[in-house]
Structure formats: C-alpha cells, structure tokens
Amino acid sequence: MNKLTRSDLLEKLKEVIHSAVVPIVAISISIPGKVFQGTLISSWKQELNGWDIVGDLAKLTDVPVRIQNDAHLFTIGYSLDQNILEGTTIVGIYYPPHSMPGVTILSDGQLIEGEKSLAKEAKFLPFLMDSELPASEETFLKNLVNLVSIYNVVIAPKYFVISAGKTSPQSLSQTLTQNETLLQQPNTPSFYFDDQVTHSIESGLFWLASQDINF
Numbered sequence: 001m002n003k004l005t006r007s008d009l010l011e012k013l014k015e016v017i018h019s020a021v022v023p024i025v026a027i028s029i030s031i032p033g034k035v036f037q038g039t040l041i042s043s044w045k046q047e048l049n050g051w052d053i054v055g056d057l058a059k060l061t062d063v064p065v066r067i068q069n070d071a072h073l074f075t076i077g078y079s080l081d082q083n084i085l086e087g088t089t090i091v092g093i094y095y096p097p098h099s100m101p102g103v104t105i106l107s108d109g110q111l112i113e114g115e116k117s118l119a120k121e122a123k124f125l126p127f128l129m130d131s132e133l134p135a136s137e138e139t140f141l142k143n144l145v146n147l148v149s150i151y152n153v154v155i156a157p158k159y160f161v162i163s164a165g166k167t168s169p170q171s172l173s174q175t176l177t178q179n180e181t182l183l184q185q186p187n188t189p190s191f192y193f194d195d196q197v198t199h200s201i202e203s204g205l206f207w208l209a210s211q212d213i214n215f
Contacts (some may be wrong), residue, residue, distance in 0.1 A: 006051060014060050027057075027065045028209035030073050030201055032099075034117045042121055066208045070094060071102025072111060073204030078161050078194050081203050085109045089157040091189075093122075093147055094197070095140075095164045098133060101147060105155055122147060140165060141175050149181050156187035161194065169193035 017024060031053075033043030038054035057065045075092025079085040085106065092104035100123035105112040113119055122128060127146055134140040144164055151157070164172055172193050176182060194200055 006056070010056055010060065013057070017061050017063070024061075024063050026209040026212070027061070027063050028205040029057075029065065029067045030070045030205055031067060032070050032102075034069055034121075035067050036116045036118075041116065042118060064212065066211065068204070068208050069102065069104075069117075070201060072104045073208065074163055074194070074197055074200045075104035075106060075161050075204075076111070076207055077202065077204030078163075078192065078200040079106065079159075080207060081200065082192060084159055084192075088159060089155060090159045090161055091151045091155055091157040092161040093144070093151075093164065095144060095147075095162070096197075097165045100128060100133070101143070103147065103151065105151075105157075125150070137167060137171075140167065141171075144172075145175065145179050145181070148176060149179075149185070152182060152185050152187050152189060157189055159190050159192060161192045163194045163197040163200070169195055 017027075031040065031043070031048070033040045033048050035041070035053065038052055040048045040051040040053050043049050053067060054065070057067075071092060071094035074094045075090065076085070078092070079090055084090065086109045088106075088108070090104075090106040092106070093101055094104070095101040103122045105119065125147075128143065134143055144162075148160060148162075151160075160176075162172060173191060176191055
C-alpha cells in the first residue's frame with residue numbers, strides 16, 4: 001500500500017471495466033481480508049480496514065460485484081478442480097510467504113463464516129498473534145503443524161487443502177503425515193497440497209462470478 005493508493009487501484013479498475021471489448025456481466029474480486037456490510041475488516045496488517053470497498057466499486061460500475069477472501073477462494077477453487085467440494089468437510093490453509101495464514105472451513109460445499117464473517121482468522125490464534133513472521137522453514141512448518149493439529153481436533157475434516165509458502169509438497173507431506181501429535185489424534189484426514197495457487201484462486205473467482213449466471 002505504500003506504492004499503490006486506493007484511488008490508484010480504483011482508477012485502474014475503472015480503466016479495465018470501461019475498456020473491455022466484450023460486455024462484462026459479473027465481476028469477482030479476491031482480497032486479503034473480510035467484507036462485512038460492504039466494509040473491509042481484518043485485513044493483512046490492518047492496511048485495508050475500514051474501506052467501504054462495495055460503495056466505491058458501485059460508483060465505478062452497475063455490474064454485479066462479488067468480493068471474497070483469498071483463502072476462501074483458494075480452497076473453493078482447488079476443491080472444485082479436484083472434485084472434492086460436495087459431501088465432505090474440508091479445511092483449507094492458505095499460508096503465503098511473508099504473511100500470516102488464512103483458514104477456510106467448508107461443509108458440503110458451504111462456507112462456514114461465523115459472526116461478521118470472522119471465523120477462521122488464524123492470525124489471532126494465541127501462538128501466532130504476538131509472533132513475528134517465520135524466519136526459517138523450521139518455524140514455518142511448526143506453525144503449520146500447530147494449525148493443522150487445532151483444526152483436526154475442532155473440525156475433524158475429511159480433507160486438508162494446503163498452500164504453504166515455498167515449501168515443497170513432498171516436505172509438507174512428510175512433516176504432517178509423520179508428526180507425532182497428529183498421529184495420536186482420532187481423525188485421520190487426507191492432505192492435498194497445492195503448488196499452483198494462482199490457478200486455484202482463478203477457479204474460485206470464476207465460481208464466485210458465476211453464482212447468479214445461467215449457462
């Protein structure tokens with residue numbers, strides 16, 4: 001945000017919308033935060049908190065705009081691509097480099113949101129709330145194991161869908177499937193690791209934009 005103001009961003013969006021060579025019937029947006037009653041809350045480092053994003057976008061276009069958290073779109077998009085969305089319980093963990101993790105809970109294709117859409121704000125868990133960003137892969141993996149251990153007890157999902165920084169899927173799989181704490185827990189989930197997160201978010205964005213469109 002020190003290089004791009006909200007005005008800059010809105011001007012760029014306006015250019016894209018009004019220069020489109022085909023009619024735009026729906027717009028979907030991925031954000032690192034949550035929207036409640038049109039306003040952004042709980043954004044990364046609080047940078048976007050208080051932004052009336054829905055109101056500002058309504059000034060640019062009459063086209064329906066849907067906005068959703070990036071972790072949710074990653075989890076939904078990947079689950080759709082893998083055909084595991086319906087009939088199961090899924091926990092998604094989106095842990096980008098240089099950021100705190102976001103968590104998503106899906107039950108039979110439905111997103112569990114909670115009060116003010118604030119369920120699953122993992123950065124407020126006690127072991128993460130006052131900590132710095134992990135400086136080593138060892139600390140990063142320790143944080144991930146703690147996250148998985150908590151949600152494996154509280155939710156007991158059938159699947160975990162995980163995008164975790166630059167750590168390889170092989171290293172992630174070995175860490176989680178051999179962890180002593182997880183091995184002692186009663187639920188034995190299956191793990192999916194996504195190293196093509198941009199594609200998954202794009203799939204989630206298409207799903208979001210097409211909610212009210214009949215094909």
